[in-house]
Amino acid sequence: MLGKRFGRMAVGTVAGAMLMAAAACGGNSGGDSSASAQPSAGASSDAPKAGALKVGLAFDVGGRGDKSFNDAAYAGLEKAKAELGADIKDLSPASDGSNRGELLRQLADAGYNPIIGVGFAYGEDIKKTAEEYPDIQFAVVDSASNAPNVTGLQFAEEQGSYLAGVAAALKAKSGHVGFVGGVENDLIKKFEAGFVAGVKSVKKDAKIDVKYLTPDGDFSGFKAPDKGKVAAEKMYQDGADIVYHAAGDSGLGVFQAAAAAKKLAIGVDSDQRQTIKEADLQPVIMTSMLKRVDVGVFEFIKAFQGGAKGGSNTVYDLKVDGVGLATTGGEIDDIKDKLDAAKKDIVDGKITVPAKP
Amino acid sequence: MPAGLYRALLTVAGAAVAIVLAVAISSVAISVAGASPEAAFAALFNFGESERAVVNGITSMINRSVPLFIAGLAVAVGFRMNLFNIGVEGQYRIAALCAAFVGAQFSLPAPIQILLIIVVAAAVGGLYALIPAVMKVTRGVNEVISTIMLNYIAIQLAAFLVRGPFTGERAKGQLTTSTPTLPESAWFPNLNGLFEMFGLPAPRGGGLWGFLAVAVLLGVAVWVLLERTKFGFEVKASGLNPMAALAAGVKPKKMVIAAMVLSGAIAGLIGLPEILGDKHNFGSNFTPGLGFLGIAVALLGRNRPAGIAVAALLFGFLDRAQGPLQFANVPPSVIAIMQGAIVLLVVVANEITSRMALRREERRAARQLGRHTPVEVAA
Known part of the structure; x- marks a missing residue:
């Protein structure tokens, strides 16, 4: 009998909670309907513009909100808008x-052209889709063109990393620096090659520790802050003053290790001193090697509008500011002249930065 | 009202109430996320403007359902005898990798090539499931723990093999790794003809996966095996009452091994629709997580092949809306909320309706025995 009464009480409570939730829902949806009506109204007013530029963009898993790579791509898209x-x-x-x-395919069927x-x-999926929709132009970030209507948007990461290397060598009093790579593949090796070349250009005998978190093909190295922390801790203990990371989310661990060792680190892809959530980690980020995915995305859309066709790779380098160093915090302002000189030498072709270590 | 009809009506009513409640809960979630529920539900049923878009939508829904259906079957075979094979995830990934690698080593006439790949996949999946089965019957290791642990081993092992010993050629500038591409004789013919028969355009991409036919046959075979054979009876008897089954001469150890290996062998096939029908290799972009989803699909389908098919189609229907929802400015994560709510509520509804049916049956029995007080039901 008691059980039955308890059951009734439970049902009553649950029903009450649900009613309240439903009431809250009603209030919410009333408020939201006006907000959500706006984009659809905007879309319908855009529709009649025949031949208007419709740009579609597809993220990878993890997508928007990473405060780095993907958000940079979205910034480029918004700029195009x-x-x-x-x-x-x-x-x-x-x-x-x-x-x-x-x-x-859904973007293609909905009339979007170009699609990024x-x-x-996305390398393989873009290839297949591009073959199915030969009239639509595609682009893929960080992968090579593999069909006549696909543009590969690539970046001269080695050039930006070279500048990071110059900055690290000038700032590291001990002449000892480190590099933490997320995954040991051709892409991340470009960062290492440029960084090492940059450091050596300033100090021939500098000591450079290099550590990759996972081997080629195992992409977990991009999201393993614990591994990044261990790798960087070792470098700082061995005497490194500055560690540069090209390890995606694992970079957080590198920054934590730098903060614990009271030393410095260099961020990657976006201006991490600005984007990192942890305020106590901001001061350890001396600078960041910017990979301007936003520039790449925007320039591709602009070129498409100008009638450009795919089938080749576009490399965004120092010349077009596709890569560079962040100056937030002003930590590298005192060596600005030397960095600008190095940049000018690369742009002028006096220095050729190796893309392979 | 006859008891059978009452029970069937109760089940249908329970499912209907569960789905209405799931819709209500999802609406709350959608509102909280700042989108409009009407737009979300419209997007679920929006298959696109053009005929081609509709065909693409239907194809992606069915293509998603096929591996989920096989995963549901694999889990259900274990569930029917109270064996919780949580290791379907690991079993299908290691099996898919081995099948894709072995299949790329030779080229035979298509039917033989495909059959061999299927056999390899089932064998690897079955063998991998044999490990927890043997551990259970010889050492009494709980299969839930051992299969979960073996999942980690399988996933890491597959990741290692695909970038090491089993890796194929890579195009310049490509960063993903995969096994060598299968020869064309291993490409499972698609079923695009079904659409063309009705004068519709063929879907894009890999088309409607021909493995659908294998999945349907597999479903029928599992149904026959469980419902119409001595083995199936013994499986169910062991699940319902192991002591009674033992007394009736069913060997429990043999049953654990047989059910587990069968479950693993079916699990081995989960990755094949994708590999044979679309990707033609096992690589970094291979779809993970289907083994875990299979648990939800089996629960939703009440461990019966027909129910699992409905559940898999429902999941496929919801998953297809990932794109359309975003076109309607609704965050696609509401799909996961909806799936979770439906599974939970349907399971709760099943329990409630079966208790109600049981109580009614006991009352009826009590009346027939001439006693006028209903028997208290042990909850």
């Missing part, structure tokens, strides 16, 4: 990444 009047749409895949190709895949994981 503001400056070129483009109608834009961005999609993120399911968490298992099973529908990358599907998203590209962000991240090397």
